[in-house]
Amino acid sequence: MTQRAYNFNAGPSALPQEVLEKAQQQLVNFRDSGMSIMEMSHRSAIFDEVHNEAIALLKKLYAIPENYEVLFLQGGASLQFTMVPMNFLAADQKASYILSGSWSEKAFKEAKLFGTPVEVASTKDNQYRNIPALEDIHFNEEDAYVHITSNNTIYGTQWREFPETENIPLIADMSSDILSKPIDIQKFGLIYAGAQKNLGPSGVTVVIIRKDLLEKANKNIPTMLKYTTHADSNSLYNTPPTFGIYMLGEVLKWVEAKGGVAEIEKHNELKAKVIYDAIDNSNGFYKGHAVPESRSLMNITFRVTDEELEKQFLTEAKAAGFVGLNGHRSVGGCRASTYNAVPLEACEALRDFMVDFQQKHQA
Template sequence: MSRVWNFSAGPAAMPQEVLDRAQREMLEWNGSGSSVMEQSHRGKRFVEMAAQTEADLRTLMGISADYAVLFLQGGATQLFAQIPMNLAAEGDSADYIDTGHWSSKAISEASPYLHVNVAASAKADDYRRIPTRDNWQLDPGAAYVHYTPNETIHGVEFHEVPDVGTVPLVADMSSSILSEPLDVSRFGLIYAGAQKNIGPSGLVVMIIRRDLLERAGRPMAKIFRFAEQAANDSMLNTPNTWGWYLAGLTFQWLHALGGLSVMAERNRAKAELLYSTIDGSSGYYRNPIDVPARSRMNVPFTLHDSALDATFLKEAETAGLLALKGHKAVGGMRASLYNAVPLEAVQVLTAFMRDFAKQHG
């Protein structure tokens, strides 16, 4: 078997070391005589593993006791509706920053539950930049401010945490969590689908300030209420045990590498190599995003002639470079450079891009 270089936007590449360990432990986990997927989530082994996974994440991100850490079923899209249901009461409003496909979708899904104030938007600029903070029209009485630090599809990223005063800041970090050190204390709530930088799909990691759990929110079933999940250690119902286990292995892998400062340097090197290849191609390849807003995690690019797109993708796949087709909303190409994508993969990709330009220029 020969593994390819995987640039998928999600579900995305996972660390080889994590997959190797999961393979070794598939039939015999932790001396139990069965796999982790066959264990009761109430059993001693699983409960200990879950507690250690949370502890490892707290250490990696510097999460204080003021925050609860939840491991929830589903995906971040489900949270687009659950967040206003939990954090806002009838008649409340919330501020949203519109920087791309996913923040726009969050706005749409929140709208049935509260008044959405789009405090800033880059839609008029085709989501090629981040709206300058000075121009945001924030409401000091908002229930919260929601933003998407990294837009997976459009390839824009906030490189600083925005100051929103005392209003709780809520962030969809699905595609940037664990990619660099983060001051968690700046946030009221952080949530992330696992399938980009944490593990397999079907799991969401949430970090929520405990005082926000006390908000009454809207009438809803217990399964949707964050406070109920926190009170039951994310086991109000049977959790995604496989995803939780793999998240734990990923956190251990990050610790072994040296933590998030080391990962930040790795991610910086990968992004710089790809962007320098695009910018140095004399227009053969182009990235449409304003340079200060370029994403480290997701790099969209186009060829000078879109008629070559199919040839590029076919030859790339033959070369062992997988999932480079851009999202249908923007077209072109996209390379996702999440934590598990090694520098060697980007070196192979950029060498291929230079060779392709020579052969088809």
């Protein structure tokens, strides 16, 4: 087999090699059925077991209380930008949106179609280099909900602490850091996340939603856009992304085998430190985008201070087997996405490449 690439893609991103190899072994004949899991009915007993195993394991790993539902949907986080206000923001209501990057801007824009989203904090004026300070954020107790994006893939920032919203439901887009560290689920009314960064392949969207919110949701919207439709049918109202759910379950088993989310967090901290140290110890040759107290453990964004050298850096990195190091097309620069499945060895290899490149080209 060709040597595995050093995969730093922002999404779809690296999957655990053990999971890929297991899927390869099971691809043609899943559990002695004579079929691939991609060929069998989503109503079959075999798939029902796979589906429920994945739900149960996610609840276990994240200590999700009984008063929450776990849903497997489609459409990515981008559809959730619409579903959230469609279900919970009436035309005469306001909701608080905290802007910390491009994806929170997109969510804010969609909410304007249904009610009145209010920008209660933003770090756009600082080029989204940091997360808003908690003491600067103020809510109205009549808000329908508060929306945040927990990790910002483009700018490389991440919430360390979440705002206290008391009786106002806190809704979070956790697409790029879900399952990367332990969180208190009970702080949130709803969490949503595309699977393609930490949970599995693209095509599955996980929603964790408090049951009392389901009871309050708008009933006068299309069937497929109601959370209650999917909660009432255990996410099997229509044909789900069966292979994606199977892979998600296998990734969850991998997380459990690694010691659970707390151990995954320790590993993520170590990986990120390896690369951040290379930036911080470069005497200005590399410059991080995010301020240190807001740095993401999932997306490490930086520039080579000389623009022409930056182009050369990315070209040589690609030739050396590093994939996905180009920054987002909207901001440029460099970005290393170090999601759960990215091994420490890949981060060490990138550090070594960065140090070597600097030694060759620093004036």
